[in-house]
Amino acid sequence: MFKKLREVSGKTSLATKIFIGLGAGILAGIIFGEGMLPYEFIGKIWVNLIKMILIPLILFAVISSITSQKDTSSLGRLGLKAMVYFGLTTIVASVIGILLSYLLKPGKGFDLMVSEGAAIELPDDLTVESFFMNLVSSNMFQSFSEGNMIQVIVIAILLGIAALKIEDVQKRDSVLSWFNYMTELIFSFVWMVIRLSPIGVFFLMAGSIGQYGPELLGSFSKLIGTFYLGILAQIFLVYGIVVWFSAKVSPLRFVKDSSALWLFTISTTSSVASIPVNLDVAKNKFKLKERISNFIIPLGSQINHDGNAILLSCIVVFTSQATGVDLTFFTLIKLVLLGTLISSGGGGIPGSGIIKVMIVVEAFGLPIEIGAMAAAFYRLFDMGITTANCMGDLAGAVMIDKTEKVEAEEVPVSQ
Template identity: 30%
Template sequence: MKKLLRLYLRTSLVLRILVGFIVGSLIGVLFWTLSRSPGATVPQTVIGYITPFGQVFVHMLKMIVVPIIFFSLVVGASSLPIRKFGHIGLKTLGWYLLTSVLAAVLGTALALALDPGAGADLDAWRLLADGKTTEVHEIAEDIPEEGALSQILLNLFRNPFEALAAGNFLPIIVFAILFGLAIRVSIEAGDALRVKRLETLVDLLEACRDAMFELVDWILEYSPIGVLALSIVNFGLYGPSIVGPYVRVTLGVVCGIAAMVFVVYPMLLWAVTRRNPFGVLRRIKEPMIMAFITRSSAATLPVSIKTAEEELRIHNELASFSLPLGATINMDGVCVHLPMFAVLAANLFDVPLTLGALVVLVMTTVLSSIGAGGVPGGSLMLLFIILESMGLSAEQVAVIVALALGINPILDMFETMNNVTGDLVCSYAVASNENLIQSDSAKINDA
């Protein structure tokens, strides 16, 4: 038994995760197939026993997300000189906005090319939406009445303790950055005694952050088991959901995300760094896989920060600022995903898509993606914003959202992987441009 345990621990973590995903997927599809038989209850019963092992893994990741965001952002904001922080912050936001626009344009172009729902029988699609009306109403109730943009602005400034307890990321990020900047300003303007106290505080926060990263290592050792359980549950409940009438929608989203990850990001990286972009992608495969399984940018954040610092060699002051920010506002996968359902809705309900309407669609997609939330299924809420901006009625919106619910668990995997990849790529591009990569980064180029 000890020999098996040593062999397990010596095996690459990525390999263990991949094996867990493949084995779990096969078992899940088998359970899904068996559950189709009349009167079959055993597969669903077994899945019920397996579910907690996957949920525990996601909960463990979420347990450490909030403290990692807080400690990392405060340390990052307090480590950079004020002028440099402003410059890097604007450049990071610019990169996130650029990739989101590219993703929205790509998603819209693919949606127009594939034309999902063209010539389809609306009654047949309505049948697919049956059984999802309750979930649609629940999602609709969570949409803030104030509107997406105003709600985001209001949500930036909340009671920090309430936000920490609720895991509300935007106000945590704002408070942590402001707190870190206040420390930095005080250090730059204070007397010797005051500076010494503040530097002691920064050292304490760094120690807390380092302890959280050690906790990440412990959780990652459990990750193959969690991935195995999550894969069994996901595929056991939904099966090969990307068949039948959903094929064209799914094909468009998956192709768009593949183009972002393997074409757009490498081109941007090469243009900025002049290094082998696929070497960078190989080094971030662990958070990419984790994002695919957990379907949560926020839950993957601890792994993303660890990978950025240890594999990409990005300085902590940048990684601890850009990645928590990206997990909240940079949702490239959402920008690929939403236009596909918008074009589907236009075809089903005869909504004309003029050039002006397409420009509005791209802009609305980019702006609304900021509120996706970094959690599983966060993009579903944004569908209401996109579809209502097209002038659809409440009933029509409900049909499209119900259709999206049917396939969302599968699409969400690819979408979240795209989001996390975009965060790391943008952070690496900014780090290269600002000379915030440690000297042994040549390894990335040769990888």
């Protein structure tokens, strides 16, 4: 499955090529400025080439992962571990955002001009009932066409379980073989697109830098700096500790061996588009079992949003400091819980990150203009958000893979 991807990336050749494209794009954006904007569509076409295959990629990768499990009980064990891991790391991410924001005080001295009568129309379907109802599709082809990734994953899980339940062994093997062949075809297509990564990255970054320029930071520089310190803390401390204790991999090695992934996420700002690279890194750099990485990483791309949790916490505290509003201890606890819940939703919604920011800011009675301001800088935030999310998916796959190995060794020979 990953043979051609491995040939492209080599030892670190894919990461090196992406890095060169990234640096050249930034340089071109600074030199030519807005003159690079007309060519940004080339990078967007490259991203579209990845996105067009993502639905079948996730569908067949998850189904193949499930059908490679020993039984449905092992599948349930993987799902439980994933949910606990992603939930805990998101809570920690919210706490990190709060602590750094109070320590560095990015909102102090920020002149926030609040316009009167500003309001936001919040979605009215953010209920427990609607959340679970939206997990199950009433029309799988509609879910495919709309790009509803969480529904696609649920469909893949159900189809995978159904395939395992086929009683006729010969028919079951035929079905599983077909899924495996389709997976090979899809990854062959992905291989062709991945080879174009340096070109796509160049035009994406050149367009972004050309549009915003060096003044992109401006008065938001302290907030951006605080946010990225939180991202680094999450990657090196939280994920680093996870891989260190579970797989004896040092944080520095974890970051080094995943360089192809985080260079890709910085460039594309798409957790879903990064799934092929993440799967390749998991297999070839960390030697994870495909039945685990093919399940955990696509699942994490939809339910793991640690980067969002850090941003939401930073912006709420930033806004409170800019407006002189003191947040009580119980309010901060509410921020952690609400940030964890809100950051985990909205998968597949265009601009959902900005919507989440506005929802959380409004929930605490703070001026929502900060959400509109953040929209102008969201590309910068999104690079860190996507990187943290995908690195968290990889760290979770590493941890769960190693614990599964331990459990397999502990099974009595008689079983």
